[in-house]
Amino acid sequence: MGLKILTEHINVPGIETLEVYRKHGGYKSVEKAIKTMSPEEVVEEVKTSGLRGRGGAGFPTGMKWSFLAKPEGVPRYLVCNADESEPGTFKDRWFMEKNPHALIEGMITSSYALGANTSYIYIRGELLFVLRILEKAIAEAYAAGLLGKNILGSGYDLDLHVAPGGGAYICGEETALLESLEGKRGNPRNKPPFPAVKGLFQSPTVVNNVETIASVPWIVNNTGAEYAKIGIGRSTGTKLISASGNINNPGVYEIELGVPVEEFIYSDQYCGGIWKGKQLKAVVPGGSSVPILPANLILKTATGEDRLMSYESLSDGGFVSGSMLGSGAFIVFDEDQCIVRNTWNYARFYHHESCGQCSPCREGTGWMEKVLHRIEYGHGHQQDIDLLVSVSKQIEGNTICPLGDAAAWPVASAIRHFRHEFEWHINNPKEATAPGAVYRGQLDAVTA
Amino acid sequence: MAETINEVKFSDEAMAEIQRYISHYPEGRQKSAILPILHIAQAEFGGWVSPEVMDKVAEILNIQSIEVYEVATFYTMFNLKPVGKHVLEVCRTGPCCLRGADQMIDMIKQKLNIEEGETTADGMFTLKPVECLASCGTGPMLQVRELFYENIDSEEKLDQFLEMMRNKEHETPVWKK
């Protein structure tokens, strides 16, 4: 069993209450930080830890924090991104539901480090039941003097609130989230200015993922240097992986970064192998937005090295033969799954979720959905494959926010690795649209 | 056909909850509370928000009605037309489909004799496919009001679920407890 930083106590009965949480060492980091450290010292520890944002982009958290502007007399905000709508991702919901105080502790310690006196947790609207759990825990923390005025007699004040969304994937993008938190439509903002300078209510703001913030207490308690020893290379620490799809044990697993992918898929400690004794066909390792990889390339890199669960190893080979760790949503496909159908499903998702501000994204996602739909339903043309590639290229890099890229990559990668399967659909429409039909032919040779 | 539009009136408990959310934001930023208020409104007024309800929300927040309309139409959780007693928000996204969500949606259509977006003749169910609900490890799954129903991976389980829902009243909203 690997080291558990986030989930050590997650199954302790009653851990969602302040009393039990404190009995297991809860809120120690708040005392340590507020009473014995300056805010700058907390930021330094987080920098030393090498912690990287767990929301998908993997940007170093300490560095992000040090970019926060600090003009005199202007409030600063910490906003926790609990939007969690990336298909395949369910770790944050699971974590908050089971151990709400762990996030609240992270919010207090992090807010102190950033000099924020009001902070928000923005949670997707579908998770109102989790919002209730968080609000209950927050009320307990206020009653215990861990929130509100003069926390633990230190003179530091912090108010913490939970705000629900309304069902829009795009509100996970940090500037759309801020718009939504201000009570508007979730249209991403043009950058610059970045949130670190003008964020919530035009004030300097840091937006961090739930898991990122929940990692801070351990770093404060044990030092950044200790945290940096966990994991591998620049992928320090542990990561929550949401494992879904055709495996024996779907669920959330905390891993030390660097576990071999093969072990993660087949060990009983984690996914427990492919269900029903079937063969592995493909994996989307970091949420629906990252490239899909066929079985051979998820287990080994193009140069024959073991693929590891880390930022660097999963992206080894770039988009030619690699993918990304992303939000750690590990979606596993068995041999009976149709890649064309899955790609169409994701394209429909992105079309549905595009906010519509930029034409390449609004129109391009619609085109991709339409073309993939006709291939899946037996009306595809030979040129459609190149058309899809060309549309995906026209979206990529030409939009206000990264949703456009997120929509383009799954399509481009599916065609790159499973072109034969698309061609089979187009050339054998009758066979391909028969109930339960799946392409079982040769997979494409992969060139590094 | 004469139609009287009842005046929209939130219960006292709901108004208290609304004021609590408004208090979370700085002076002059009360509009920020619009999403929580729309959620409260939808639970108060039969699972959807009518133009009259949205006007009321605008009045409470002291903003233009159009500001409420443009928000309510952007976010898919707000139903802008009357719905059945139970809105079945079924996840239709990739990871759930790997475990049979497509088949589950087809079975619901067949059993209830409705298409996506429609309501059964008896007003009991509305079928509303939605995107990933952060429950991909326990799919196929669906949401009704605030609750998740997970691992509905066989016809028996679906039948049991529908039977249970036919006899189920909605939970009392927390602000009324």
Ligand SMILES: Cc1cc2nc3c(=O)[nH]c(=O)nc-3n(C[C@H](O)[C@H](O)[C@H](O)COP(=O)(O)O)c2cc1C
């Ligand atoms: C379309 C889109 C959706 C996103 N959804 C989420 C999300 O649900 N949760 C999240 O933490 N980050 C999400 N992100 C990333 C955020 O924009 C942001 O990078 C992140 O919250 C920063 O926190 P971190 O540095 O702790 O990862 C999304 C980004 C994009 C472009």
Ligand code: SF4
């Ligand atoms: S890329 Fe898409 S989602 Fe992002 S701002 Fe443009 S239209 Fe909206």
Ligand code: FES
């Ligand atoms: S795909 Fe259904 S909950 Fe995520």
